[in-house]
Each structure stands twice: as C-alpha cells, then as structure tokens.
Amino acid sequence: MRLLPILLVAGCATADGEPRPTASSGPLVLELFTSQGCSSCPPADRLLSRLVKKGDHVAPLSFHVDYWNDLGWADPYSLPAWTARQQSYARALGDNRVYTPELVIGGAAGVVGSQESAVSREIANAARPALLAATARWSGDAVEVKATAPADADVFVAVWEETTHTNVLRGENAGTMLDSDRVVRRFERVAAAGHEGSVTVKVDPRWNSGAVAFAQRADKKIVASALLPR
Numbered sequence: 001m002r003l004l005p006i007l008l009v010a011g012c013a014t015a016d017g018e019p020r021p022t023a024s025s026g027p028l029v030l031e032l033f034t035s036q037g038c039s040s041c042p043p044a045d046r047l048l049s050r051l052v053k054k055g056d057h058v059a060p061l062s063f064h065v066d067y068w069n070d071l072g073w074a075d076p077y078s079l080p081a082w083t084a085r086q087q088s089y090a091r092a093l094g095d096n097r098v099y100t101p102e103l104v105i106g107g108a109a110g111v112v113g114s115q116e117s118a119v120s121r122e123i124a125n126a127a128r129p130a131l132l133a134a135t136a137r138w139s140g141d142a143v144e145v146k147a148t149a150p151a152d153a154d155v156f157v158a159v160w161e162e163t164t165h166t167n168v169l170r171g172e173n174a175g176t177m178l179d180s181d182r183v184v185r186r187f188e189r190v191a192a193a194g195h196e197g198s199v200t201v202k203v204d205p206r207w208n209s210g211a212v213a214f215a216q217r218a219d220k221k222i223v224a225s226a227l228l229p230r
Contacts, residue, residue, distance in 0.1 A: 026128075028057065028128065029107070030103060032044055032101060032102070033086045035067075035075050037075055039173055045101075052181050058123070061158055065083040071171045072172075073168055073173065077183050083098070085187075089107070092220040095110065105123060106221065107217075107221045108126065129222055134155065136211060143200070145188075147191050149215055150223060152217055152218075153223050157228070160182045160184050160211065161204075163180070164180045186202070210228070212227050
C-alpha cells in the first residue's frame with residue numbers, strides 16, 4: 001500500500017451482511033482510488049469486480065489517481081481530477097494523507113480497498129442513500145442526464161467504462177495484464193443543491209458505458225443515488 005501526505009490542500013442488511021435494497025433507496029456508492037503503478041492495487045481491483053457482481057444495491061466505481069505515474073508507468077486512466085477528489089475525501093474524513101488502494105463508502109468512510117473483511121463491514125454498516133430523482137437518455141456517443149437535487153446536496157453523474165484490459169510494461173506491475181471494471185471516464189455536475197438541472201456527457205461507444213447519479217453534500221456524504229443503465 002502506498003501513502004501520500006496531502007500537500008495541496010444504515011440500513012437493513014441481507015443474510016450476508018450487505019444492505020438490502022428497497023423501493024425508496026438508491027445504490028450505495030463505492031469509490032476505489034487505485035493505480036496501475038501500485039503493486040498493492042490489483043487485489044483491490046479484483047475485489048471491486050466482485051462487488052460489481054453483487055447487484056444493483058451497490059454502485060462500485062474505479063477512480064485511477066495520477067500520483068504514482070512517476071514510478072515508471074503512467075496509468076492511462078489516471079487524471080489529476082481523480083487525485084483531487086481523493087484529497088477532498090481525506091480532508092472531509094480528517095485524514096492527513098491519501099493512499100492506494102482506498103475504498104470510500106458512501107462518501108462517509110474510507111478503508112483499505114483490498115481488505116475484504118473491512119470493506120464488507122463498512123458496507124454492512126453504511127447508511128442507505130435515498131433514491132434520487134434522475135433520468136438518463138442514452139445515444140450512441142452521449143448521455144443526457146436530468147436530476148432534481150435535494151436542498152442540501154449537489155448532484156453529480158459518473159460515467160464508467162465497463163471493463164478495461166491493460167498490458168503494463170513498466171513499473172511495479174511490469175509484465176502483468178491488469179483488468180479493471182467500472183473505470184470512471186467522465187464526471188460532471190448535473191444540478192446545484194435545491195435545483196433541477198441537466199447535462200449532456202460525451203461518451204465513447206466502445207466503453208460499454210453505464211452511469212450513476214448521486215447527491216453529495218458539502219461534507220462529502222452521499223445522501224441519494226440512482227443507477228442510469230443504457
């Protein structure tokens with residue numbers, strides 16, 4: 001596991017301990033901060049892939065950070081914006097560093113993303129978000145998202161590429177074929193708190209895209225969400 005100091009700045013459960021979906025609840029948003037340049041990350045990527053198969057009561061997302069790109073391999077899915085998002089979580093959660101792999105659950109708790117028992121425990125204990133009033137209209141190269149934001153939270157949409165395969169040639173994972181699911185490719189604000197809004201997001205047809213919209217307060221807690229399937 002790699003650490004980086006920050007210099008820039010409950011619901012019901014199923015028998016296996018996971019939150020039970022209801023007609024009035026949205027999926028629990030799970031954000032994995034990962035990097036192809038970090039040797040500790042592939043187990044967390046595989047765990048996220050297993051969480052994808054759990055069903056629509058969770059919305060796993062993979063954000064590839066850029067702060068390990070100088071170790072010999074530039075992660076092709078990494079963006080400074082994803083690093084900034086993780087740093088904002090660290091500040092909200094009272095942490096003085098960011099690290100990979102980290103899984104942030106519902107915007108309210110962060111755990112090592114490869115530690116399955118800790119991940120399962122936090123998912124089981126997490127508050128269930130409300131169902132967000134959001135719709136999506138997909139076309140071949142775009143998705144138009146409309147949503148009504150709660151009074152205290154902005155609405156965002158994350159558009160993902162379903163599955164990626166990368167032959168890593170250098171760095172800590174050199175010689176490894178790395179697979180990642182739900183890799184976030186676009187992230188946009190849809191509506192400001194207390195307002196209706198819409199946004200059209202360009203997508204690549206090759207991504208086999210899906211999306212999730214969610215309402216997030218200033219303290220980073222995600223209070224409502226909705227999957228937006230094609």
